[in-house]
Amino acid sequence: QARLISSGPSAGxxxxxxxxxxxxxETLSAxxxxxxxxRAAAALLELERDDDxxxxxxxxxxxxxxxxxxxxxxxxxxxxxxxxxAHRRLAFGEAARWWxxxxxxxxxxxxxxxxxxxxxxxxAEAEVRAGDSLAARSHYEMAAxxxxxxxxxxxxxxxxxxxxxxxxxxxxxxxxxVALLEEAETAVTDVVDRARLQSRRAIELYWYxxxxxxxxxxxxxxxxxxxxxxxxxxxxALHARQFTLRSPEHLLERIAxxxxxxxxxxxxxxxDMSFQxxxxxxxxxxxxxxxxxxxxxxxxxxxxAARARRPxxxxxxxxxxxxxxxxxxxxxxxxxxxxxxxxxxRQLGFEVARAYHLAQLCVxxxxxxxxxPLLGQIETVANELPYFVTIRGLAAxxxxxxxxxxxxxWEVERLSGDxxxxxxxxxxxxxxxALLLEAAAISGSPHTxxxxxxxxxxxxxxxxxxxxxxxxxxxxxxxRGHLALDQSGPAAxxxxxxFSMENKIGAPLFxxxxxxxxxxxxxxxxxxxxxxxxxxxxxxxxxxxELTALAEEAGQLAGLSAGRQVLSRREREVLALLSRGLSNKxxxxxxxxxxxxxxxxxANIYTKLDMRSRAEAxxxxxxxxxxxxxxxxxxx
Numbered sequence: 001q002a003r004l005i006s007s008g009p010s011a012g013x014x015x016x017x018x019x020x021x022x023x024x025x026e027t028l029s030a031x032x033x034x035x036x037x038x039r040a041a042a043a044l045l046e047l048e049r050d051d052d053x054x055x056x057x058x059x060x061x062x063x064x065x066x067x068x069x070x071x072x073x074x075x076x077x078x079x080x081x082x083x084x085x086a087h088r089r090l091a092f093g094e095a096a097r098w099w100x101x102x103x104x105x106x107x108x109x110x111x112x113x114x115x116x117x118x119x120x121x122x123x124a125e126a127e128v129r130a131g132d133s134l135a136a137r138s139h140y141e142m143a144a145x146x147x148x149x150x151x152x153x154x155x156x157x158x159x160x161x162x163x164x165x166x167x168x169x170x171x172x173x174x175x176x177x178v179a180l181l182e183e184a185e186t187a188v189t190d191v192v193d194r195a196r197l198q199s200r201r202a203i204e205l206y207w208y209x210x211x212x213x214x215x216x217x218x219x220x221x222x223x224x225x226x227x228x229x230x231x232x233x234x235x236x237a238l239h240a241r242q243f244t245l246r247s248p249e250h251l252l253e254r255i256a257x258x259x260x261x262x263x264x265x266x267x268x269x270x271x272d273m274s275f276q277x278x279x280x281x282x283x284x285x286x287x288x289x290x291x292x293x294x295x296x297x298x299x300x301x302x303x304x305a306a307r308a309r310r311p312x313x314x315x316x317x318x319x320x321x322x323x324x325x326x327x328x329x330x331x332x333x334x335x336x337x338x339x340x341x342x343x344x345x346r347q348l349g350f351e352v353a354r355a356y357h358l359a360q361l362c363v364x365x366x367x368x369x370x371x372x373p374l375l376g377q378i379e380t381v382a383n384e385l386p387y388f389v390t391i392r393g394l395a396a397x398x399x400x401x402x403x404x405x406x407x408x409x410w411e412v413e414r415l416s417g418d419x420x421x422x423x424x425x426x427x428x429x430x431x432x433x434a435l436l437l438e439a440a441a442i443s444g445s446p447h448t449x450x451x452x453x454x455x456x457x458x459x460x461x462x463x464x465x466x467x468x469x470x471x472x473x474x475x476x477x478x479x480r481g482h483l484a485l486d487q488s489g490p491a492a493x494x495x496x497x498x499f500s501m502e503n504k505i506g507a508p509l510f511x512x513x514x515x516x517x518x519x520x521x522x523x524x525x526x527x528x529x530x531x532x533x534x535x536x537x538x539x540x541x542x543x544x545x546e547l548t549a550l551a552e553e554a555g556q557l558a559g560l561s562a563g564r565q566v567l568s569r570r571e572r573e574v575l576a577l578l579s580r581g582l583s584n585k586x587x588x589x590x591x592x593x594x595x596x597x598x599x600x601x602x603a604n605i606y607t608k609l610d611m612r613s614r615a616e617a618x619x620x621x622x623x624x625x626x627x628x629x630x631x632x633x634x635x636x
Contacts, residue, residue: 030067038065041078052089056082056098063101068108076102076110080119083126090309093130099123103139117146117155124162131311131348133166140166144180153187157197160184164200168312169243170352170466171387173208195225195233199240206244207387210425218244235264235273242280246427248458255284275304279316279467283427286468287461291327291505294468298324315344315353316467322360323468329508329545334364354381355388359469362394367509367542367550371398372619389415390428390465393435400442403579403618403627408443412436416447420454430458431465434477441484442622452481459494462501472510473498480517488525495521512541516554523557532558553623567608572626574601578614579621 004020015021025033041061044054059075059082066075083098103123106116120143127136140162147156160180167174181201188194198221205214218240225237242257258281265274282297298320305313322337338360345353358374358381365374375398382391396411415422415436423432437451456478463471471477479494495518502510516538523531535558542551567575570591577587584602588595602617611617621627 034065034067034070037061041065041074052085055085058082059098059101063105066105072105072108072110076105079105080111083123087122087126092126092309093132096123096126096130096132096135099126117143117150117152117159120146121155121158121162125165128162128165128312129308129310134349137163137166144184147187151187153184153189154193157184157188157190157193161196161200164204167204168350168352169203169206171207171355171385173204178204191224191228192230192233195221195228195230196236198224199233199236202240203243206246207424207426211244211247214244231264231268232270232273235261235268235270235277238264239273239276239280242277246280247425248429251284251287251461255281255288258284271304271308275301275308275313275316278304279320282320283464283466283468286323286470287464289462289473289501289505291324291507294327295324311344311348312350315341315348315350318344319356319360319467323470326360326363326509327470327505327507329506331364331368331509331545331547334360338364351385352388355385355391356467356469358391359394359465362398363469363471363509365549366397366401367513367545367547370402370549370619370623372402374398375402388428389423390432390435393432393439396439397435400439401619401622403615403620403622405443405579405581405618405627408439409445412440412443412445412447412451416450419450420447428466430455430461430474431463431469431471434463434471434474437477437481441480442627444484448481448484452478452485455481459497460501470510472507472513473501475501476510476514476517479514479521483517483521483524486524488521491521492518508541508545509547512538512545512547512550512554515541516550516557519554519557549623556623556626567605567626571601571605571608574598575605575617575621575626578602579618579627581618 004017005015015024028036038061041058044058044061047054055078059078062075062078066072079098079101083095083102086092086095086098099119100123102111103116103119105111106119111119120139124136124139124143127133127139140159143162144156144159147153147159160177160183163177163180167177178201181197181204185194185197185201188197198217202214202217202221205211205217208214218237221240222234222237225233228234238257238261242254242261245254245257258277261277262274262281265271265277278297278300282294282301285294285297298317301313301317301320305317318337318341322334322341325331325334325337338357341360342353342357345357358377361374362371362378365371371378375395378391378395378398382388382395385391392411392415396408399405399411400408420433420436423429423436433451433455437448437455439445440448440451455474458474459478461474463474463477465471475494475498479491479498482488482491482494495514498514499511499518502514515534519531519534519538521531522528522534535554539551539554539558542548542554573591574587577590582590584595584598588598591598605617606612609617609620611620618627
C-alpha cells in the first residue's frame, strides 16, 4: 500500500526510490546485511536463469556476502562470470568493474593462483577499451610485478605490451615503458613475443633524438617478425615501421606499408592492426591531397570505432572528421567536431589532445576570427608541452598576423640555429617549417631565405601537422616566401601550383588564402586592377563562409571597406610605418612631415578603424596588407 517496492521484469522486486532503499539498508546490522545478500544470491541461483540481469545480480549479492573471514570462492566465480558476460557484449567498463571485485577476492585467497596474472591483464585490457588508461596501467604493472616474482616471461611480455597500450606515444618518450619492454624482451624465449616487444619499443623511441634509433629498432623488429612467420607479429612490426618512418621523407614508402598492413589485418580480422594502419595511412594520404581516399578512410575509422566502442578510437575518428569538414569548407562543422574531440580527449586524460585541438582551432580561427584570441592559449600549451616544438611555429604565426613583429622574429630566431636543427625531423617538421616561413615572411625575418630553402623540396604536397591538421599546400607557403623576397617569377609559379592543387581537392579555405597571395603578387608587380579584382573575389568567398578575418583582410587589399572608412594614401603610409614599431617622431622623419601632422593622421586612422591603440592598428595593418615592406622583403 505504501508503494515502496514494485515487481521487476524478472519476477523480482525493487525499491521505487534509492533513498528508501538506503534508509532500510542503514537499519540493518553488518551481519544481517551479509546474511541477506547470501540468501538473495542463493534464491537467484535456484531460479537457474542464464540471462545477463540474473548473472549480474548473483555476482553482486555473492560479492556483498563475501565478508572478511567468509569463503570468497563463490563470489570469485560469480564476479568472474559476470565480467566475462559484460565483455562479450562489449560493455568493457562493466566488465572491468566486475573483474576489479574478482581481483580483490583473489587477493583474499579465492580462485586458482595460476590465473591471477591473466585476470589482472584481462581487467586492464577491459579498462583500456573503456578509456580508463590510468587504472589499466596500474593493473598491468601489478601483473608485471607478479611475473617477476614467478619468473614468468610470457606474463611479463603481456604486461609490458599492455602498459604500452595505455600510452599514446606523442611528443615524448615514456622511459619507464622502454625499460619494461627491454626487461620483458630479455625474459622471453618465444620469437613472436620478441617481435612484438621490439616493435612497441621502436614506436616509443620515435620521439627520441630525431627518431633514428626507433627506425633501426623497427627494422630489427620487422626481421624478427618475418623469422617468426606469424601474421599478427608481422602486422605489429609493419605498424611500427610505418610509425617510425614518419618524417619529411619516406612518404610513399609509408603509404605502401600502410596499405599492406590493412590488407594483412583484414585477412586475419585483426581490428587493432587495421585501425592503427588506417589512422596513419589517412594522415599520409592527406599529405598527397587525395581527399576522396582520405574521406573513405575517415569513414572506415568511424565504423571501426563504433563497432569496437573504444573511446580512444572515437577520438582519432573525430579528429579526422574535423579535418575533413575544414577541407570541405564546412567551418561550423569543423569547429563542432574539433570541440567534440577535445572533450573526449579530456575525458580520456589524453594531454596531447590539447595540442591537436589548439592546432585545429588555429587553422579555423585565422580566417574566421584572427589568431589574436588564441595567443594566450598558444603560449600556455607551448609552455606545458615544450616537447611539441611545432607549437612555437603557431606562436610565431600568431604574433606575425597580429602585428607583433618583434615577437614573431624572436620566435623564428630562437629556433634558427644550424639551419633550424632545433626543429625535429619528425612528422611535424614540414608543418613547423611552413608556419615559421610564413611568420618570417610577414615579419621580415632575416631567416626567410633559409626557411624557403628547407621547405621548397616538399612542393607538390600538403602541409599536415601531425594527425591531419592541414594548412593547405606547401606550394603556397613557398610562394609566400618568394613573395617576401621580391622573387616575383618563382612566387607566381608556386602560387599558381598551389591554386591548382587546392582547387582540385575542393578546399575553399585554402584556395581563398592562396588567391589572396596571388592578389598581393599582382599588386606588387604593378597590376593593381587585377589584384583588387582577385581580392574582391576572396572577400566574397570569405563572407559566404563567414570568415570575418579573411574578409577584412581581402577587403582592405581590394580597397573595399568592411564597415570601416577607407584610409587615404598618406594614412596608409603612416599606418605601415607604425606597424614596424616606429615612434611618432620617427614616422615624421621618415615621411618628412611634422610630428603634429603624424598625430593628426593617427587620430584619423583610429577614428576610421574604430580602434584605440597602436597595437590594434598594427595588427590591422598586417591583416589588411598595409604593413611596411621591410628591408629584407618581409611582406604581410
